[in-house]
Amino acid sequence: MKFKGGHNIFLSGRPEGVVRVMPEPEVLYLPLRSRRFVFSEVVVKDGQRVNNGDTLARDPDNYGVRLLSPRAGVVRLNKVEGHIVLEEVARHEEHVDMSKEELSHIEREMGAAGIKRYRLHVLGAWQFFYDAYTGALPDPLGTPQAIIVSTLSLEPFLARGDVQLHKRLSNFTRGLEQLQSLLEYQPIYLVLPDIKSDFANLIRNHIRGHAWVKMVEIPLTYPYDDFAILARKLGLNRSKGPVWAVRTEGALAVDRALTLSKPCLVRIVSIGGTGVNSPTHIKVMPGYPIQMIRDKYVFEPVARMINGGILTGDLLGTEALGLDTECKGITILPELKDREFFGFIRPGWDRSCYAACYLSSLREKFSERFTTGLRGEGRPCISCSFCEEVCPAGIIPHLIHKYLYRDLIEEVEQARVDLCIECGLCSFVCPSKIDLVNQFIDAKRLIEQEKEELRREQERQEKLHQEELARKSGEETSE
Numbered sequence: 001m002k003f004k005g006g007h008n009i010f011l012s013g014r015p016e017g018v019v020r021v022m023p024e025p026e027v028l029y030l031p032l033r034s035r036r037f038v039f040s041e042v043v044v045k046d047g048q049r050v051n052n053g054d055t056l057a058r059d060p061d062n063y064g065v066r067l068l069s070p071r072a073g074v075v076r077l078n079k080v081e082g083h084i085v086l087e088e089v090a091r092h093e094e095h096v097d098m099s100k101e102e103l104s105h106i107e108r109e110m111g112a113a114g115i116k117r118y119r120l121h122v123l124g125a126w127q128f129f130y131d132a133y134t135g136a137l138p139d140p141l142g143t144p145q146a147i148i149v150s151t152l153s154l155e156p157f158l159a160r161g162d163v164q165l166h167k168r169l170s171n172f173t174r175g176l177e178q179l180q181s182l183l184e185y186q187p188i189y190l191v192l193p194d195i196k197s198d199f200a201n202l203i204r205n206h207i208r209g210h211a212w213v214k215m216v217e218i219p220l221t222y223p224y225d226d227f228a229i230l231a232r233k234l235g236l237n238r239s240k241g242p243v244w245a246v247r248t249e250g251a252l253a254v255d256r257a258l259t260l261s262k263p264c265l266v267r268i269v270s271i272g273g274t275g276v277n278s279p280t281h282i283k284v285m286p287g288y289p290i291q292m293i294r295d296k297y298v299f300e301p302v303a304r305m306i307n308g309g310i311l312t313g314d315l316l317g318t319e320a321l322g323l324d325t326e327c328k329g330i331t332i333l334p335e336l337k338d339r340e341f342f343g344f345i346r347p348g349w350d351r352s353c354y355a356a357c358y359l360s361s362l363r364e365k366f367s368e369r370f371t372t373g374l375r376g377e378g379r380p381c382i383s384c385s386f387c388e389e390v391c392p393a394g395i396i397p398h399l400i401h402k403y404l405y406r407d408l409i410e411e412v413e414q415a416r417v418d419l420c421i422e423c424g425l426c427s428f429v430c431p432s433k434i435d436l437v438n439q440f441i442d443a444k445r446l447i448e449q450e451k452e453e454l455r456r457e458q459e460r461q462e463k464l465h466q467e468e469l470a471r472k473s474g475e476e477t478s479e
């Protein structure tokens, strides 16, 4: 497959390839929001005792996806705003929150495949699924034209597939088999790195006998692992139905739910960045206290914590007390209080730049030091075209930025801002430090809103027209 754009970012603070088990917490703080979900339908009462795997809340706008209790404990609903707090946390035998009547009802209505999908939903595996084009949660009852399974996470510093697969390759293969049992004839594309590492060879050899899995090898360049980019490159046409996508943890969750009938309650989360004393991966559960992670890993007195990778993560504010249910990594960067004036053109031996204007461009490739200072202050676009060079979607970010600056929304739409996959590379390489990606996210939302309003207005006009016709025909009949 040929890819356009992309860029590899080498920053110091890459998590090492081991998984460390964190101490059991006494209290869990489960956020009611994550990037895709809002668990607004709380189904437990204050003071209620729950078991591992019980449903605490649902997201009614996302097919009722569930927030599961990762441990046994006592529910507190009003202790911390935006969280369900679990006190007296204990580890009990895992419990499966499925009623026999409901199961037999589903079996009657939808057969064995329906039961599997229901179990994925109830046991917390469905939330690892994505619509490849939009990133949203797909309809669990829908039929995809294909499934993309990626073993890669190329954004620094998210939890890596090779770390998650360590000692669990058989579980992963079983997860692929279970995924296949949900389909009729649709293909499964397994995305692998195109390198000759021991790990890549191990997966290839392990999967070789599974003829229904089509192996897709991609270069280790960010963001070629993006599902929307992969779906386009694989020639999957959006009009032919949804494409489901999961990463390593998703295939493992499918195995856990369908082979072992156990709820998916733990996560492998990366702890990376230059503000961490020993970047690593940790095994935790949603709701794990962020303060316990901070105490153990953050050495910088003033550090910024980001939920996710360096390019697409969200700032973790002080109000967030526990890891959310979708957390794949925490990035910690030292906060640079005093910005370096004209930092973007200051030569430096220990930091590099896409523009190769630092002294470090004379060195071999190296992991650069990185803080929140982002190499200096913002300034107007200098039309260097770096953003265009790296954009994997093939659009022209600086042109869209100029249209937005002049409020030319129609031109923004024509320049195909909708193709932006929000990878953040354009903002990263921009020497003027223009926050292009967030401008495009806002622009896409605005265009969608305008389209929705237009659609509603057309529906309203059509309804008025039909009422008018009905009234006229009524008058004619009475005459």
Ligand code: SF4
Pocket: 387, 390, 391, 392, 393, 394, 395, 397, 419, 420, 421, 422, 423, 424, 425, 426, 427, 436, 437, 440
């Ligand atoms: S315009 Fe969108 S897709 Fe292109 S580099 Fe920027 S964020 Fe990535």
Ligand code: SF4
Pocket: 380, 381, 382, 383, 384, 385, 386, 387, 388, 397, 398, 401, 426, 429, 430, 431, 432, 433, 434, 436
């Ligand atoms: S990278 Fe920044 S300065 Fe360069 S063309 Fe793009 S928006 Fe303009």
